[in-house]
Amino acid sequence: MLSTRVRFFLAPLQSNSIRYASNLANVVQNRLKPELDSIREAGTWKSERVISTSQSAYIKIEQSSNQLLNFCANNYLGLANNPEIMKASKQAIDEYGAGLSSVRFICGTQTIHKQLEQRIAKFHRREDAILYISCFDANAGIFETLLKEQDYIISDELNHASIIDGIRLCKAKRLRYKHKDLSDLEAKLKESYNDKNENVIRLIATDGVFSMDGTIAPLREIRRLADQYNALVFVDECHATGFFGPTGRGTEEHFGMVGKIDIINSTLGKALGGAAGGYTTGPKALIDLLRQRSRPYLFSNTLPPAIVASAMKAIDLIENDTSLPGRVLENATYFREEMQNLGFTILGDAHPICPVMLGDARLASQFADEMLKRNIYVIGFSYPVVPKGRARIRVQVSAAHSKDDLKRCIDAFAEVGRQLKVIK
Numbered sequence: 001m002l003s004t005r006v007r008f009f010l011a012p013l014q015s016n017s018i019r020y021a022s023n024l025a026n027v028v029q030n031r032l033k034p035e036l037d038s039i040r041e042a043g044t045w046k047s048e049r050v051i052s053t054s055q056s057a058y059i060k061i062e063q064s065s066n067q068l069l070n071f072c073a074n075n076y077l078g079l080a081n082n083p084e085i086m087k088a089s090k091q092a093i094d095e096y097g098a099g100l101s102s103v104r105f106i107c108g109t110q111t112i113h114k115q116l117e118q119r120i121a122k123f124h125r126r127e128d129a130i131l132y133i134s135c136f137d138a139n140a141g142i143f144e145t146l147l148k149e150q151d152y153i154i155s156d157e158l159n160h161a162s163i164i165d166g167i168r169l170c171k172a173k174r175l176r177y178k179h180k181d182l183s184d185l186e187a188k189l190k191e192s193y194n195d196k197n198e199n200v201i202r203l204i205a206t207d208g209v210f211s212m213d214g215t216i217a218p219l220r221e222i223r224r225l226a227d228q229y230n231a232l233v234f235v236d237e238c239h240a241t242g243f244f245g246p247t248g249r250g251t252e253e254h255f256g257m258v259g260k261i262d263i264i265n266s267t268l269g270k271a272l273g274g275a276a277g278g279y280t281t282g283p284k285a286l287i288d289l290l291r292q293r294s295r296p297y298l299f300s301n302t303l304p305p306a307i308v309a310s311a312m313k314a315i316d317l318i319e320n321d322t323s324l325p326g327r328v329l330e331n332a333t334y335f336r337e338e339m340q341n342l343g344f345t346i347l348g349d350a351h352p353i354c355p356v357m358l359g360d361a362r363l364a365s366q367f368a369d370e371m372l373k374r375n376i377y378v379i380g381f382s383y384p385v386v387p388k389g390r391a392r393i394r395v396q397v398s399a400a401h402s403k404d405d406l407k408r409c410i411d412a413f414a415e416v417g418r419q420l421k422v423i424k
Contacts, residue, residue, distance in 0.1 A: 043362035044382045055080035055274055057400040059377065068377040071395045071409055073274075076243040076352060077324050078400025079317065080274035085310045089275075092309030099304045104131075105291070108302035116308050119315055120279050124249065125259050128287035131308075133300050135238050135267040135278030139166040141294035142234070142265060142280055143203075147172035151201040152192040154185065154231070156217070158210050163236055167205065179210075182221050189229040202231035208251030209239040212386050212394065214348020214355055219255050232262040238278075239353060242271030243399070248318045248325045268307065272314040275307045327399040328352050331406060335397050338410045343423035352397040355381075356413070357390070358422065364391035367416055374412040 039045050050062040057078060059070045079085055092112065102108035113131060120129040132138040139162040147153060151172040155163065158179045167174060175188040185204070192202050204226055206217045219235070226233045237250040245253030248271070252261050263286065268277035280290060290297060318324060332352040339346050339356065347355040358364045364380030371378050371393075382391040397406070417423040 042383070043360075043365055044384075049377075057398060057405060061377070064372070066375050068372070068375050069405055069408060070377045071397070071401075072377060072379045073396060073398070074239070074270035075274050075400070076271040076328055076396070076398055077314075077318070078398050079271065079314050082273070082314075082317070084317065085273050085313045088313035089306040089310040092305040096305035096309075098306070100302050102302060103298060103300060104302050105298065110302075110305060110308075112305060112308045112312070113302065116312050117279070119312055121281055123315055123319075124264055124281045126264070126281040127284040129279050129281035130287045130290050130294075130297065131303050132278040132280070132296055133303055134269065134276060135236070135265055136162040136165075137296035137300060138265045138278040138280050139163050139236065140169060141166070141290060141296040142263065143167050143170040143172070143205075144295065145290055145293045146170075146286070147201060147203060149173075150199070152203065154188045154192065154202065154204045156180070156206045156210075158213065158215075159205060159207055160211060160236060160238070163205055163207070172201075172203075180215060180218055182218065182225065185222065186225055186229075189225060189231060192231075193229050202226075202229065203234055204231050205234045206236070207239070208235045208237045209244065209351055209353065211239050211353065212355065212381065212392075214351045214353030214394075216251060216254070216349045216351060219251055219261065220257060223257065223260055234263040234265070235261050237264050237266040238270060239351075241266040242314065242318055243325045243328045244351070245325060247322050268311040268314075272318075273307075273310040275310050277303050277307050277311060324399050328397065331399065331401055331403075332397045334403070335395065335406050335410065338406075339413060342410070342414050342417065344413065344417065347392070354395040354397060355392045356395060357392050359389055359391055361388075361391040363420065363422075364393055367420060367422070368393055370416040370419065371412055374415070376409050376412045 051059050052062050053060045055073055055075055057070055058067050060067055096110055096112060100108040117129045117131055121127060143153060143166045147170045149171045152175060153167050153170065153172045154175045154177060155167060156179055157176050175192060177184040177188045204222055206222065209216055222233055235251060240250040242248045244250055247253065249258055252258050263280065263282040265278065265280050269275060332354065333350065336346050336354055345357040347357055358367060361382035364382055368378050368380040378393045378395060380391060381394050386392060
């Protein structure tokens, strides 16, 4: 039996506990459940299919015993389960351990972290580079560190969510231009140019390749306008690094202007082994400032050694086999042409992101389910990932896909497209 004194002290705690539980139940019942129901009713509910194999052109999922042909990974070069990369990763664990339990400036920097930063800078032909746990973190760290209240950030309206969220963290004046619209960009640059303070930074921010539409930023023209209006250019190269351009050096190489972009952010989690990690590369002074002031860098654990080693090995493979980017482009060109010949609307430019436009969210979900029945793994994309009424299946072509793989996928699209009356 509890004494009267103990019960006296416990009573308020029990009362508070009941009240907190009641408050949470109210939030769950009145806010969370209705919102979840509305997502289901709109046909935009996103179910996660659980993969039971390594990431590859061919995978298996828990919901099916069949081997599936995978067309929705960012595994552009097919390196996610490359034996050499996995071997390098295992060796790094043996030598450097599983992780560092620290941020970089305390006790989280190993030899291999500095080596990878040097390799990234050399790969992009820049002065220096800084690693982050993801490119989302790199985008969260760059704008707040670089820009002040008197500065301007001028952003493409279709930029990735991580760029948008990073911009929200900074105090600069924000201007947004229509997607790839150079006239609107120039108008925004003129608006920012009214301020005659020479210490003002005008930063144009754009994806190199836009992940939902597969469109490519017109970097030559953006660079020209930036020079005309005394602005800097920032490019997120997540869907370009390692496989886009003749040697995989991204959008600026695609346009024959390597070294002309002021700041590049990119990822190690797509073409470069597919694990995780991001980075900023550019002038050494900028990288030094990020090491001192970038909050995601200062307050997040360092990148695990296994991921660092796998990324370095991926860069080795890309530099030693320059045919890989060409193989991706060849596959993407074939897929796009064959699908368009069937009557499908394919967004984007000459890039392995091939959005098959369907419009309706329920249709996109149903289409993906029918493709799965034919052992083709694709996913329907709908709001809020893409705008309402712009639902699609985003096909991503890889160097790991053979022509037979591509033909199987195209034939399945044709069959389902006719079944669902998307094409004739």
